[in-house]
Amino acid sequence: MLDSNKTWPQYAAVMTALIAMVNAGIHFGWPSPSVPKILSSEYKFNITSSEASYITIIGPFGDIFGSILYPSLIDHIGRKKTILLIAIPQITSMGLVYFSFLSKYLLYVARFIGGLAEAACFTILPVYIGEVSEPNVRGVLGSLFSLVFILGVFIVNIIGSYVTIHTAALLFIILPVTFACLFSRMPESPYYLIMKSNLQEAESSLRALRRRDDVRQELERLVGDVNRQMSEPGSYKDLYRIQSNRMACLIMFGLRVFQQLSGTTAISLYMQIIFAKSTDVMAKDLASILIFGLQLSVNFTAVLIVDKIGRKPLLVISCIGCACNLATLGLYFTLQEVVRMNLARVNFLPLACVVFFTISFAIGQGNVVNLMTSEMFSSSIKAKATCLMNILFALFMMSTTKFFQLTADSFGMFVPFFFFALCQIVGALFSYYIVPETKGKSLEEIQQKLKKT
Template identity: 30%
Template sequence: MKILMRADTHYSIVVRDSEYEKPNYTFSQVLAAVAVSMGSMIVGFSSAYTSPALVTMQNSTSISVSEEEASWVGGLMPLAALGGGLIGGPLVDYIGRRRTILFTAVPFFVGWILIATANIVHLVLAGRAICGLCVGVGSLAFPVYLGETIQPEVRGTLGLFPTAIGNIGILLCYVAGKYLDWSQLAYLGASLPIPFLILMFMIPETPRWYISRGRTEEARKALQWLRGAHTKIDNEMREIALSDAEAGKESPITELLSKKYMKSIFICLGLMAFQQLSGINAVIFYTVKIFQMTGSSINEHLCTIIVGIVNFISTFIATALIDRAGRKILLYISSVTMTLTLMILGTFFYVRDNLNLDVTTLGWLPLTCVMIYLLGFSLAFGPIPWLMMGEILPAKIRGAAASICTSFNWLCTFTVTKTFHNIIVAIGPSGTFWLFGSICFVGLFFVVVCVPETRGKSLEQIENKLTGRQTTRTRRMSSIANIKPLPSGC
């Protein structure tokens, strides 16, 4: 097969079907996804901790916690995570993605031990702050690491592992919280960083970070480990090197505020905003209290466990669908589902509190709405903003931009979590859930207009599309490179 090329391309394209083997779920990639996701389990446990723990903490004789202090126990973790997001960006760029994740394990352990052994609320707050810093760093570094190590065709599925295993952390906290008090639950939290630390020692740094530091041989070894011993990696190595070389031409001073990068950052910020302003963390942090407010005859701790199970199962549904249906269609379904359930939940409270009607026969409705709401959230708006942050942020600004997006996410989380009680007092439960539902409805239009589909695309293809940059010459020939040899009879 002859290929006519412009004289100035200086590339010789050799087409071999064997060099473009069908990607698969290699053990190495799955191990990397699971290792990173163990950190996400700690994040999930940390987020859910206050839901069962605050109830026993406020009734405890060993520690005194006021209503205001309790709100800070819930709100300080996402506030500290904001700071963690800010320092995480420089860390993933300077010391590496893997090492940044690895360094969160010991502080996680220390934070949980402080909470478990506390006899005054200030030690609890200190422990929550330390865990919050690690949550912020980890929630930034996890998607960046996975985005740079997993093949495009399976990146959606394996990229949802942090959310899936993070939901196991939430479920574990809810189930254990039914039987353990706040201190015992914190000791359980302190045990989670141990397997996380062990697994992180078993995986390599990302090839892209090695390339950015000029450590080509180490990059090749890491990529070969990730793709499998018998997989040809020359084309992917060349692609990563060219992408890094192209990124290196940009001005380091103005790169983050460059107009061509604004679209990627804006999309990430928008997804993060709609994710958190949907009220999800208010539901996760205060699940028990929400069910206490409904007056349902179903035990609130049982409701919480059911909610955790639904949250856990729904992520696996998303994992099965994301590389088939794509990101956008799942975001559409997620937005509509959350909007409808929040509006119905708000209406339930309005009928009960403002119209003074008897709703005892509808005691099942709040639990059903929260279950379907979490199903919709976990299907897309929970995992996809984090997944897409690792996909659509350009390589040159990935660390700094991910830092901004993560910090913004946790700022929104803190705002919703800390003000949830105040909003309920100001506009009532019905107005609060209607407000969150309206935000989800606006989020649907944001997805329709602004969010691109990234399914099955390499990081270089996504970056080229969003920045409007012409693809590198090797990438411009990708369609040729993927052409299989014609039968000899043609």
């Protein structure tokens, strides 16, 4: 008889599912080392700067379609089966990148299909993580979501910088295959099984996740929570009609918007180009690897402190830190591009600012926003809410990336940096006055708090 609770099975289930998120990070970060390659003579076909920007941002178009498709599946075939389906577009995407030596247009298709998988990861994985985790470990497990995403970005910047895009694509196919093999052995979410009135399997799932024989008390509590949440209307209109849903949408939509208005996507995708234009302190590929390695380390630190410091303080600190470093970058490029000042003595500054921007972003917005996605919505509306959230996320990801490219090319690099800095100041105020603290609360307790807000 196993009487005491174990948490390692929850870690095993979440970490196995998050292999898909590593590959999403690889897809997201692919342009950083790859765009300079496809713009050079190394690539077989002639690619213009404009074409490269569209290859970069077509991935979020896939995010939009994936955000519509996958939420409709998770309540019908289940969290586990829908997550397993992520492997198909991930394998297909990298396969098409490999075969892009036949036609450059395969890169567009590959990025779009990869976006479908990325949307599935952002839509489904937070739901699964929140539902298989107990409150005392949910903060850590939810934070791993961001950590492994950055791990994927880090991996693609290392491998992608030193091998051809075709060789890299073959290597990256290994991950989704491994993910599908391992995750197929993990349990289904007990929340989903309760939603389908399959209490016997829900009890078996809880036993596997808690590594404990007697889970009747927790099962009865979850049945009550899920039944109450499912008794609420669950249409798209109810996201705005019901007080708790409306408040959750305001909070999470706001956090997603300000997360992208930090310019993090544009900076990540154009990082090697930014360094090439501003500094010769170190090679652009080494600089980008350093930045993403640092982001990986900071995200790991955030995993350890998010349940100690809390979500809200980390968000405020993150926004303020991002604003300061973005403003400094804006000032640097103003002096370089407008004043034409010789900045040779301080040409380390762009690298330093991106380093501290990375730390600031990772400690809060890069970690907490994804974690809170798994906490804020009730079972009746979670799929639809995450669908809209990820559409919004994709739209702003495309918009900020294209905004960066257009304003930097037309007016100067200083314009987007000053704009993003201003947005982060507003984001800090939003986080301080609007965002609630969810540390240590069960999913039901969070819902009750939102009703009283």
